[in-house]
Amino acid sequence: MRKVAICTLLSALLSTALVVACGRSDPPPSSAPSPEPASPAAPQAKAPPTPDPPPAQPTQPAQPTQPAQPAQAACGGEGQPSCPLQGWMEAHMLKATEDRNLPALAQALEQSAAMVPDPAWNQGENGWATIANDGATKARANDFAGARASCKRCHTAWQDRYRAEHRTRPVPTP
């Protein structure tokens, strides 16, 4: 009878072990039912997305502004054509300076005064047109060094900002 008791005890222990083992194998059954609740949730998730796209389409018109930025970068870089004012500067300001052509330099400086991209840039002592006209006056007075000083003066004051805000702005081609 003791053997039976021991066996019962062992079987009880074994069954406990089995229960433990089964308990560990519980997750699969528990994960199995979860797909079912998930599938009802899936149709529910599908329903909201369909109303979503329509509101998303009205926001797409904002994208056309992004292509404009790559277009801004389409000049002035390596292998790219010069930007409008950059090319004008090279053809007129730089050319006249290299040639030491004072009349041409005076004319270019006068023209550049009118190329101010924003009238607000003319305010103050270092206003765009003031710098350009000062340089033109020096060039007319045969002061080559004085005229040249206006190059650096304007570039220091305005070049970075011009490139940031108005790089692709067309300039009048004389």
Ligand code: HEC
């Ligand atoms: C009133 C303002 C102003 C004056 C004066 C001026 N510049 Fe400029 N210049 C600019 C601006 C703004 C740019 C930037 C244009 C750009 O890169 O798109 C520029 C760009 C240039 C560039 C192109 C530089 C580069 O890295 O590609 C050259 C060359 C140049 N200027 C030469 C001259 C010379 C030479 C003078 C004087 C005789 C002169 N500039 C006077 C405003 C001026």
